[in-house]
Amino acid sequence: MKRDNQIFDLIEQERRRQTSGIELIASENFVSEQVMEAMGSVLTNKYAEGYPNKRYYGGCQIVDQTEQLAIERVKTLFNAEWANVQPHSGAQANMAVLMSCLKPGDVFMGLDLSHGGHLSHGSPVNSSGILYHAVAYAVEEETGIINYDRMEEVALRERPKLIIGGASAYSRDWDWKRMRAIADKIGAILMGDISHPAGLIARKLLNDPMPYCHIVTTTTHKTLRGPRGGLIMMGKDFVNPWGLTTPKGEPKMMSQILDSAVFPGIQGGPLEHVIAAKAVAFGECLSDNYLAYIKQVQLNAQSMCQAFLKRGYKVISDGTDNHLMLIDLRTKFPDITGKLAENTLVKADITINKNMVPFDSRTPFSTSGIRVGTPAITSRGLKEHEMDDIVALIDEVISNIEDNTVIEKVAGKVNEMMSFRPLNAW
Numbered sequence: 001m002k003r004d005n006q007i008f009d010l011i012e013q014e015r016r017r018q019t020s021g022i023e024l025i026a027s028e029n030f031v032s033e034q035v036m037e038a039m040g041s042v043l044t045n046k047y048a049e050g051y052p053n054k055r056y057y058g059g060c061q062i063v064d065q066t067e068q069l070a071i072e073r074v075k076t077l078f079n080a081e082w083a084n085v086q087p088h089s090g091a092q093a094n095m096a097v098l099m100s101c102l103k104p105g106d107v108f109m110g111l112d113l114s115h116g117g118h119l120s121h122g123s124p125v126n127s128s129g130i131l132y133h134a135v136a137y138a139v140e141e142e143t144g145i146i147n148y149d150r151m152e153e154v155a156l157r158e159r160p161k162l163i164i165g166g167a168s169a170y171s172r173d174w175d176w177k178r179m180r181a182i183a184d185k186i187g188a189i190l191m192g193d194i195s196h197p198a199g200l201i202a203r204k205l206l207n208d209p210m211p212y213c214h215i216v217t218t219t220t221h222k223t224l225r226g227p228r229g230g231l232i233m234m235g236k237d238f239v240n241p242w243g244l245t246t247p248k249g250e251p252k253m254m255s256q257i258l259d260s261a262v263f264p265g266i267q268g269g270p271l272e273h274v275i276a277a278k279a280v281a282f283g284e285c286l287s288d289n290y291l292a293y294i295k296q297v298q299l300n301a302q303s304m305c306q307a308f309l310k311r312g313y314k315v316i317s318d319g320t321d322n323h324l325m326l327i328d329l330r331t332k333f334p335d336i337t338g339k340l341a342e343n344t345l346v347k348a349d350i351t352i353n354k355n356m357v358p359f360d361s362r363t364p365f366s367t368s369g370i371r372v373g374t375p376a377i378t379s380r381g382l383k384e385h386e387m388d389d390i391v392a393l394i395d396e397v398i399s400n401i402e403d404n405t406v407i408e409k410v411a412g413k414v415n416e417m418m419s420f421r422p423l424n425a426w
């Protein structure tokens with residue numbers, strides 16, 4: 001077969017873009033060579049609908065082993081009793097949990113999207129908000145931090161059947177114990193979506209949701225530094241609270257309901273090449289080397305946060321516990337939108353994303369904020385003393401938003417800074 005130069009030339013251009021720039025999108029990362037190798041392997045050729053040793057296709061004896069290894073490794077990593085590693089994404093994992101715990105029209109509660117929540121936690125344009133009745137809790141305007149007393153008030157008033165903790169743009173740790181107490185008061189299921197800080201949680205740098213949440217979901221490609229994908233876990237499996245029984249009349253375990261929701265509920269054949277890459281990533285996450293990496297991610301975020309504060313930027317909640325921070329540009333640059341900042345920084349080879357800030361006066365398409373995270377630059381080998389240099393470059397661009405000469409000069413510095421760094425230096 002003739003090589004598809006059109007596509008491979010574009011892939012090479014993307015490799016160069018990733019290599020020469022400073023990547024600060026909080027949800028992105030650079031995987032290791034072996035994660036990439038597993039993803040690009042012959043496992044992509046295999047159909048394996050079903051679960052290990054219960055498949056609808058022959059020839060699954062090898063992929064049964066890779067999938068089982070992924071399950072065992074992630075259970076060890078998070079101290080979970082049960083895991084399903086098949087969800088194609090975090091949104092799919094969340095969809096499967098909602099389908100398992102709710103009927104169409106049922107009430108559930110998540111963090112307001114404009115306060116840092118996720119599309120799949122009840123946005124009106126996502127299946128979570130279309131099929132179910134979503135209500136929201138929020139952060140406090142003065143502090144930018146979740147007020148759990150207010151959360152409890154919303155829960156007691158709205159009586160959601162499911163409560164979701166977790167966010168896409170929230171820099172503080174979660175009080176899972178308090179959330180479980182709120183859920184227990186109204187007989188709700190508590191789900192923790194730890195997609196963003198999963199790596200910090202796995203290595204005990206943040207509060208552990210596993211003892212408190214009934215169900216935990218995550219993506220595998222953010223701080224976990226694995227392939228793009230999702231998974232569902234339970235610290236402890238439990239009998240479903242709705243009286244559902246198996247064909248033999250035995251009470252159904254929650255694990256059976258969740259497995260059926262993933263397949264055949266919302267997905268067909270699992271991506272066994274991606275599952276093998278997840279297994280490789282989980283193995284890496286268990287290593288001392290990853291522990292050093294994820295500690296550095298947190299240290300870099302704290303250092304970057306200080307660098308923004310020092311230059312007069314408003315950081316929501318005035319700090320960070322995890323790998324990201326949300327900057328409200330209005331304090332320093334009232335006329336510059338997140339969209340303009342994002343587009344201009346891209347010209348300087350610095351990638352961030354525009355983001356709504358709590359109580360934003362602008363729309364999600366323009367926004368008053370930017371979200372910045374350290375997992376990807378930490379993978380490139382950058383250390384805490386280099387965070388100030390990066391923030392200085394960001395500040396130079398935003399302070400000279402219409403000056404192409406300055407922007408080009410910054411791009412040159414960025415390219416020089418990144419020129420000798422591999423994508424994954426660990």
Ligand code: DSN
Nearest residue numbers: 026027118168169195
């Ligand atoms: N969770 C989003 C992000 O944080 O970028 C993607 O869905």
